[in-house]
Amino acid sequence: MDxxxxxxxxxDCIICKSKGSIICEKCLCSFKEINERFCxxxxxxxxxxxxxxxxxxxxxxxIYLELFSAYYYVDNxxxxxKLSKYKARIFAPLKKLTKKALKYSLNFNLNYSxxxxxxxxxxxxxxxxxxxxxxxxxxRQVSTFYKLKYEDNLLHREIYTKSQYKNTRKERYRNLKxxxxxxxxxxxxxxxxxFLLVDDLCTSxxxxxxxxxxxxxxxxxxxxxxxxxKKF
Numbered sequence: 001m002d003x004x005x006x007x008x009x010x011x012d013c014i015i016c017k018s019k020g021s022i023i024c025e026k027c028l029c030s031f032k033e034i035n036e037r038f039c040x041x042x043x044x045x046x047x048x049x050x051x052x053x054x055x056x057x058x059x060x061x062x063i064y065l066e067l068f069s070a071y072y073y074v075d076n077x078x079x080x081x082k083l084s085k086y087k088a089r090i091f092a093p094l095k096k097l098t099k100k101a102l103k104y105s106l107n108f109n110l111n112y113s114x115x116x117x118x119x120x121x122x123x124x125x126x127x128x129x130x131x132x133x134x135x136x137x138x139x140r141q142v143s144t145f146y147k148l149k150y151e152d153n154l155l156h157r158e159i160y161t162k163s164q165y166k167n168t169r170k171e172r173y174r175n176l177k178x179x180x181x182x183x184x185x186x187x188x189x190x191x192x193x194x195f196l197l198v199d200d201l202c203t204s205x206x207x208x209x210x211x212x213x214x215x216x217x218x219x220x221x222x223x224x225x226x227x228x229x230k231k232f
Contacts, residue, residue: 182214
């Protein structure tokens, strides 16, 4: 609790401890950016960040998802994201990280015109434990930056899953099968629309794939993905 209070009320840089900002500009500039786009499955180069056709045989979905990720999930980026998840309401570093990531995304000429921004939902139990969904914090900034419509009630997470960092790709897919559903009250908002799914971290891509698959089944026209960081 003392560490939480210090971060909230004594905004020294959480990385280098310099005075005046929760993340100083020098440390922000040290974050390792991903300078190319890649296939979500094999992590090899793809100019549009889409899943390679040959990689579709490795996953239980036949959808060509497009992914943009700004940072490698290492060092100080990892620290900022972990703070947002495991320290009560410590999301100021996450906001600064997102702001920088959005400016960086302009280098890739991303076209999200007409897309609706959706944060990847977390289970109600996790929401109760954490107090907020970090994906919503990022998604609202993405929505504002790109001037896109924002929705946070179309997708619902049905299944509670523990941290999957020790699981293989196949285990992640299996654990997330059926994890997401469409809120039946808003089915009419899915069909014929395009969606930008937003999350803090992409590891195997299982979360993006499962939630995108649910949207496509409900009639979505196109689904793309945006994450702050990617773990390789």
